[in-house]
Amino acid sequence: MSPAVRKIPAEPNLDISFQGLSQSTLIHLLMLISTDYLILSKLVFDWADSYDAKDWDRLRSIIAPTLTVDYTKIGLKRWDNMSADDYMAMITHPGFLGDKTIKTQHLLGQTWWEKISDTEVIGHHQLRAAHQVYETEELKTVKLRGHSHATNEHYYLKIDGVWKFAGLKPNVRFDELRFNEVFKGLD
Known part of the structure; x- marks a missing residue:
C-alpha cells in the first residue's frame, strides 16, 4: 500500500497503488480494471433501465442464480439466498414493478x-427513483406521483467469468x- 494512504480498519478497499509492478504487468492490470469498470457500469445501467422498461428478459439475463436482497431499511426483510426465480417473481409482481399502470425512472x-x-x-x-401511476393501463391520465431518493448498495459477483447483479440494499434518504x-x- 502507498505510504500516503493510511490503512484504517473497517474502511473500504480504495488502494490504487501499484508499487513493485513491472510496466507490462501494470498495463495488463489497468486493462483488466478498466474492462471490469466498464462491464460493471453497464450492468448497473441495465439493472435500472430494465426496471424502467419492464424488460424482464434483460433483467433475468444479468442476475446471479442467488441474490442478497436487504429491504430492512425500507421496512421489509432481508433474504440472504433469494433464488433468481423468486427475485423475478417479486420484481414483476403486479403489486410492485409488474404493475402496468406504473412508469418509473431509476436515475x-x-x-x-x-x-x-x-x-x-x-x-x-446514488439513486432517484421517479414513479408515476396512471388510472388505467392506457397510460393517459396520471393518478399520482411519488419519488424516492436513496443510496443503494448493489452486490456484484463474477460467475464463470461473467459479472452478474447479485442483490441490493437500499437506504432511503427521503421520499x-x-x-x-x-x-x-406483495402478497
Missing part, C-alpha cells in the same frame, strides 16, 4: 466501487409526494 447519480475480491464488488450508487401510495404491495 443513477454518482457511483463508487468497492472491490471485495477478484470476483466480488459492491457498488455504492417525495405520494410515494407511499405507489405500490399495492
Whole structure:
C-alpha cells in the first residue's frame, strides 16, 4: 500500500497503488480494471433501465442464480439466498414493478466501487427513483406521483467469468409526494 494512504480498519478497499509492478504487468492490470469498470457500469445501467422498461428478459439475463436482497431499511426483510426465480417473481409482481399502470425512472447519480475480491464488488450508487401511476393501463391520465431518493448498495459477483447483479440494499434518504401510495404491495 502507498505510504500516503493510511490503512484504517473497517474502511473500504480504495488502494490504487501499484508499487513493485513491472510496466507490462501494470498495463495488463489497468486493462483488466478498466474492462471490469466498464462491464460493471453497464450492468448497473441495465439493472435500472430494465426496471424502467419492464424488460424482464434483460433483467433475468444479468442476475446471479442467488441474490442478497436487504429491504430492512425500507421496512421489509432481508433474504440472504433469494433464488433468481423468486427475485423475478417479486420484481414483476403486479403489486410492485409488474404493475402496468406504473412508469418509473431509476436515475443513477454518482457511483463508487468497492472491490471485495477478484470476483466480488459492491457498488455504492446514488439513486432517484421517479414513479408515476396512471388510472388505467392506457397510460393517459396520471393518478399520482411519488419519488424516492436513496443510496443503494448493489452486490456484484463474477460467475464463470461473467459479472452478474447479485442483490441490493437500499437506504432511503427521503421520499417525495405520494410515494407511499405507489405500490399495492406483495402478497
